Amino acid sequence: MNAVITVTGKDSKGIIAKVSTVCTEYGANIVDISQSVLRDYFVMFMIADISELKIKLAEFVDVMDDLAEKNGLKIQTMHEDIFNAMHRI
Amino acid sequence: MINRNDILETVNMISKDHLDIRTITMGISLLDCGGDSKTFSDKIYDKITKRAEKLVAVGEEIEKEYGIPIINKRVSVTPIAIAGAGLDVEGFVNAAKAMDRAADTLGINFIGGYSALVQKGMSNADVNLINSIPQALAETSRVCSSVNIGSTKAGINMDAVKRMGEIIKETAYLTKDSGSIGCAKLVVFANAPDDNPFMAGAFHGVGEGETVLNVGVSGPGVVKTAVEKLVNADMEQLSAEIKRTAFKITRMGQLVALEASKRLGVPFGIVDLSLAPTPAIGDSVAEILEAMGIGQCGGCGTTAALAMLNDAVKKGGVMASSKVGGLSGAFIPVSEDAGMIKAVNDGVLSIEKLEAMTAVCSVGLDMIAVPGDTPAAVLSAMIADEAAIGVINAKTTAVRVIPAYGTKVGDSVDFGGLLGSAPVMKISSCDPSVFVNRCGMIPAPIHSLKN
Numbered sequence: 277m278n279a280v281i282t283v284t285g286k287d288s289k290g291i292i293a294k295v296s297t298v299c300t301e302y303g304a305n306i307v308d309i310s311q312s313v314l315r316d317y318f319v320m321f322m323i324a325d326i327s328e329l330k331i332k333l334a335e336f337v338d339v340m341d342d343l344a345e346k347n348g349l350k351i352q353t354m355h356e357d358i359f360n361a362m363h364r365i
Numbered sequence: 366m367i368n369r370n371d372i373l374e375t376v377n378m379i380s381k382d383h384l385d386i387r388t389i390t391m392g393i394s395l396l397d398c399g400g401d402s403k404t405f406s407d408k409i410y411d412k413i414t415k416r417a418e419k420l421v422a423v424g425e426e427i428e429k430e431y432g433i434p435i436i437n438k439r440v441s442v443t444p445i446a447i448a449g450a451g452l453d454v455e456g457f458v459n460a461a462k463a464m465d466r467a468a469d470t471l472g473i474n475f476i477g478g479y480s481a482l483v484q485k486g487m488s489n490a491d492v493n494l495i496n497s498i499p500q501a502l503a504e505t506s507r508v509c510s511s512v513n514i515g516s517t518k519a520g521i522n523m524d525a526v527k528r529m530g531e532i533i534k535e536t537a538y539l540t541k542d543s544g545s546i547g548c549a550k551l552v553v554f555a556n557a558p559d560d561n562p563f564m565a566g567a568f569h570g571v572g573e574g575e576t577v578l579n580v581g582v583s584g585p586g587v588v589k590t591a592v593e594k595l596v597n598a599d600m601e602q603l604s605a606e607i608k609r610t611a612f613k614i615t616r617m618g619q620l621v622a623l624e625a626s627k628r629l630g631v632p633f634g635i636v637d638l639s640l641a642p643t644p645a646i647g648d649s650v651a652e653i654l655e656a657m658g659i660g661q662c663g664g665c666g667t668t669a670a671l672a673m674l675n676d677a678v679k680k681g682g683v684m685a686s687s688k689v690g691g692l693s694g695a696f697i698p699v700s701e702d703a704g705m706i707k708a709v710n711d712g713v714l715s716i717e718k719l720e721a722m723t724a725v726c727s728v729g730l731d732m733i734a735v736p737g738d739t740p741a742a743v744l745s746a747m748i749a750d751e752a753a754i755g756v757i758n759a760k761t762t763a764v765r766v767i768p769a770y771g772t773k774v775g776d777s778v779d780f781g782g783l784l785g786s787a788p789v790m791k792i793s794s795c796d797p798s799v800f801v802n803r804c805g806m807i808p809a810p811i812h813s814l815k816n
Binding site: 308334338353358359361362 | 366367368369371372373374375376380426429430431432433613616617619620
């Protein structure tokens with residue numbers, strides 16, 4: 277069971293570190309990651325295995341929202357099923 | 366592995382194009398709640414609040430986990446004229462109040478099913494319920510009412526049509542202090558579906574099970590964005606792109622429906638493939654038609670564009686869901702669609718054009734404000750016209766018209782929230798009272814004889 281974490285915002289040092297630290301803290305294991313910076317704009321897609329998540333996914337979403345707010349980023353944490361449903365037949 | 370572009374597309378659909386699940390609606394049977402007025406009210410309150418206890422919490426949980434907004438969580442019940450047969454007018458009003466209290470306890474904004482099905486005639490219970498509608502809507506805030514006055518199989522019940530014109534007027538008067546808002550919660554149907562999850566017309570049909578979960582998807586903004594990208598595309602390409610978009614939207618609806626059904630322990634009913642606009646800019650059906658290139662909604666070409674849109678949405682959606690039902694089509698509620706409101710204010714969109722549009726989409730003349738002094742007979746004749754389109758073409762049609770008390774053409778009535786604000790529109794001033802007063806039944810069309 278995976279979650280897709282999309283992070284966007286103005287580029288700064290240590291964004292990946294901050295997001296991955298929170299993932300580790302709550303038991304989400306990062307299985308895929310890709311990021312790029314376009315004209316100071318940071319975009320990252322991260323797929324994390326959440327089968328051993330220590331809290332409920334809904335609560336993990338709140339934790340990520342907090343992290344986003346503190347760092348001036350936009351983070352969307354969504355269950356991967358929604359992407360599979362919409363983009364796979 | 367999931368593709369980056371797919372992720373980006375979904376995230377943008379939700380954050381920029383207002384993609385959402387418009388409603389998860391739990392249908393609850395009240396057929397086992399019979400009794401005198403007090404017993405009935407107590408029983409329906411208990412049953413509704415017990416069965417739908419977790420509806421809002423589960424909805425919010427899914428919303429968060431999947432990152433997809435679920436705008437409304439609602440309840441529909443067995444038509445009260447059937448469940449509460451035997452009650453008098455006062456008894457029915459008490460039942461409406463019990464429904465209202467139950468909705469309040471559950472934390473939902475609307476509860477549907479204060480309804481009667483009178484397409485072929487009115488029982489005593491139907492007459493009492495219909496007579497109680499104005500008071501019930503004036504004394505509650507969350508209850509929605511609907512009356513089915515015609516069907517392709519039965520024809521059009523003109524006695525009921527006549528009465529509904531008067532009921533709408535009374536409701537407008539009794540709720541005159543809030544823009545006649547009672548009328549915004551009252552739908553007059555022909556060919557009403559049993560499993561519609563959308564308000565104000567939702568009720569839990571008598572052929573349905575004990576409980577059921579129906580889901581209404583939305584996404585005019587997403588379709589508009591897709592259409593806007595295809596500037597030089599021909600009609601087939603346009604239709605194909607709308608189908609692809611509708612497929613994705615519906616798959617999301619199906620996922621949420623199955624998940625909610627599992628978590629609530631309630632059987633999944635249907636996904637309703639409707640494009641339901643909201644007053645938000647960019648979430649408008651009119652703007653999709655305009656993006657196709659008709660100029661402005663209401664101009665020539667509007668009906669053809671809408672017909673194609675409606676058909677493509679169904680074709681795309683039907684493969685994405687295991688069970689499709691409800692209304693399934695594009696909605697054109699004037700007050701809830703920024704593009705329609707603008708078109709009316711610009712003098713481009715008229716009631717007559719809207720009537721033509723209802724022949725090719727769901728549902729009917731929806732959320733239209735007309736002057737407060739519009740006679741009941743004109744409203745009845747308007748209902749008869751709309752019902753004729755539905756009955757002859759074997760589709761659902763409806764009228765949700767607001768003769769807003771004290772208003773005249775050019776005024777605007779603000780209902781707030783999802784109901785939006787309605788420009789008061791010009792309606793024909795010819796007197797159809799001789800036609801309406803004939804009463805009786807308009808017979809079912811020849812093609813109703815299918816056996």
